[in-house]
Amino acid sequence: xxxxxxxxxxxxxxxxxxxxxxxxxxxxxxxxxxxxxxxxxxxxxxxxxxxxxxxxxxxxxxxxxxxxxxxxxxxxxxxxxxxxxxxxxxxxxxxxxxxxxxxxxxxxxxxxxxxxxxxxxxxxxxxxxxxxxxxxxxxxxxxxxxxxxxxxxxxxxxxxxxxxxxxxxxxxxxxxxxxxxxxxxxxxxxxxxxxxxxxxxxxxxxxxxxxxxxxxxxxxxxxxxxxxxxxxxxxxxxxxxxxxxxxxxxxxxxxxxxxxxxxxxxxxxxxxxxxxxxxxxxxxxxxxxxxxxxxxxxxxxxxxxxxxxxxxxxxxxxxxxxxxxxxxxxxxxxxxxxxxxxxxxxxxxxxxxxxxxxxxxxxxxxxxxxxxxxxxxxxxxxxxxxxxxxxxxxxxxxxxxxxxxxxxxxxxxxxxxxxxxxxxxxxxxxxxxxxxxxxxxxxxxxxxxxxx
Numbered sequence: 001x002x003x004x005x006x007x008x009x010x011x012x013x014x015x016x017x018x019x020x021x022x023x024x025x026x027x028x029x030x031x032x033x034x035x036x037x038x039x040x041x042x043x044x045x046x047x048x049x050x051x052x053x054x055x056x057x058x059x060x061x062x063x064x065x066x067x068x069x070x071x072x073x074x075x076x077x078x079x080x081x082x083x084x085x086x087x088x089x090x091x092x093x094x095x096x097x098x099x100x101x102x103x104x105x106x107x108x109x110x111x112x113x114x115x116x117x118x119x120x121x122x123x124x125x126x127x128x129x130x131x132x133x134x135x136x137x138x139x140x141x142x143x144x145x146x147x148x149x150x151x152x153x154x155x156x157x158x159x160x161x162x163x164x165x166x167x168x169x170x171x172x173x174x175x176x177x178x179x180x181x182x183x184x185x186x187x188x189x190x191x192x193x194x195x196x197x198x199x200x201x202x203x204x205x206x207x208x209x210x211x212x213x214x215x216x217x218x219x220x221x222x223x224x225x226x227x228x229x230x231x232x233x234x235x236x237x238x239x240x241x242x243x244x245x246x247x248x249x250x251x252x253x254x255x256x257x258x259x260x261x262x263x264x265x266x267x268x269x270x271x272x273x274x275x276x277x278x279x280x281x282x283x284x285x286x287x288x289x290x291x292x293x294x295x296x297x298x299x300x301x302x303x304x305x306x307x308x309x310x311x312x313x314x315x316x317x318x319x320x321x322x323x324x325x326x327x328x329x330x331x332x333x334x335x336x337x338x339x340x341x342x343x344x345x346x347x348x349x350x351x352x353x354x355x356x357x358x359x360x361x362x363x364x365x366x367x368x369x370x371x372x373x374x375x376x377x378x379x380x381x382x383x384x385x386x387x388x389x390x391x392x393x394x395x396x397x398x399x400x401x402x403x404x405x406x407x408x409x410x411x412x413x414x415x416x417x418x419x420x421x422x423x424x425x426x427x428x429x430x431x432x433x434x435x436x437x438x439x440x441x442x443x444x445x446x447x448x449x450x451x452x
Contacts (some may be wrong), residue, residue, distance in 0.1 A: 049092045052121040055112035056366030060086040083128040096246040099294045107390035110365035114295025133378045147424045152417040154272045160409035163264035173253035175245040176215035176291040192220045215290040217298040224283040232284045232426045236262025236319035237292030252398040261323030268416045280427030299370035307377045316381035318371035322415035323405045326391030330357040334383035342380040349421045
């Protein structure tokens with residue numbers, strides 16, 4: 001897909017060490033829905049307004065029961081199936097109904113990926129049956145307490161809340177098809193550009209998705225110093241949705257949590273990193289993905305391009321909903337369609353730098369968020385989520401406002417500190433501390449004080 005850059009110029013240090021330890025993360029894998037299905041139907045010729053999608057079997061089964069039949073009978077034709085994922089097509093005008101079914105009836109557990117063509121959808125299905133790539137140890141370890149303290153210690157709940165408030169009140173909705181009316185991507189690009197002022201090495205640009213959507217993704221890049229070819233990605237989606245947004249550009253979909261909180265989280269990491277003149281060894285890209293809500297268009301397109309270009313993506317952290325504290329635990333690590341070793345590293349970061357917080361695991365089924373297209377292509381991705389699925393009653397409603405979060409970003413701040421630690425520990429290696437009298441790398445008192 002083409003990139004339509006709107007590039008705005010705005011930054012170092014040391015050598016890889018082997019990954020020292022891996023915490024075993026409990027895998028809570030979903031049992032696939034057993035379907036007594038007929039043989040796959042021949043692929044029908046796509047109508048001009050139809051979209052090829054791959055969808056989890058559980059979502060497909062619910063759609064067959066809940067969505068009204070189309071002009072040819074069944075709501076969704078079963079074209080092919082592999083590894084609990086179904087290839088089908090859906091009229092473009094009904095794709096938000098499928099999205100709402102996932103959000104409201106399945107509580108966000110599961111999803112679908114929209115593809116540019118039947119061939120792309122068939123390739124995605126084929127990849128699911130291929131063996132996962134053989135992995136070497138992660139190319140980074142936890143050895144940067146000073147830098148983590150410096151960045152995470154400056155995370156501001158007021159800044160986080162301000163970004164969530166701006167996104168959810170300045171724009172009646174951020175539904176992708178209405179970008180020409182609601183220019184939320186422009187606002188994000190403007191905020192990130194302001195953070196990058198004074199750093200000519202940093203670029204901020206739109207990433208166009210061609211004819212798939214008018215909404216661009218937003219990408220901020222800090223180039224690596226000594227390992228620029230290795231790329232770390234922190235991302236979250238910028239769009240929002242409620243039922244009926246497809247046909248109503250005035251729909252009210254504030255999306256303060258889903259996913260204003262994720263954009264606020266990565267924006268705050270950008271702010272503190274650039275304010276501290278952070279210069280990574282590996283290249284880091286922060287991405288505000290377009291169109292997560294109705295098929296992961298943005299992350300699917302970018303991950304496909306990066307694979308085709310041979311980009312060496314070494315780690316991806318997804319930030320989708322960080323604001324609602326709906327579970328007894330502070331964080332939930334998604335255990336399916338994610339990389340177990342990278343997830344264990346994220347847990348290591350949490351237990352090292354925020355030892356007072358608790359965590360658990362949950363599964364979210366196929367294509368529930370933007371980590372999935374990266375994982376599907378063999379890239380290592382991880383997803384730390386705000387709570388157990390089904391606990392947030394405001395998802396995809398007009399009630400997803402900062403008021404539903406208690407007008408507080410205290411929960412999101414935990415994720416911003418974790419994301420800051422992820423940024424530092426995945427992009428710096430070895431001894432890169434500035435010299436400070438009386439402070440040694442082994443002295444944990446300074447950095448531990450930064451994490452309440």
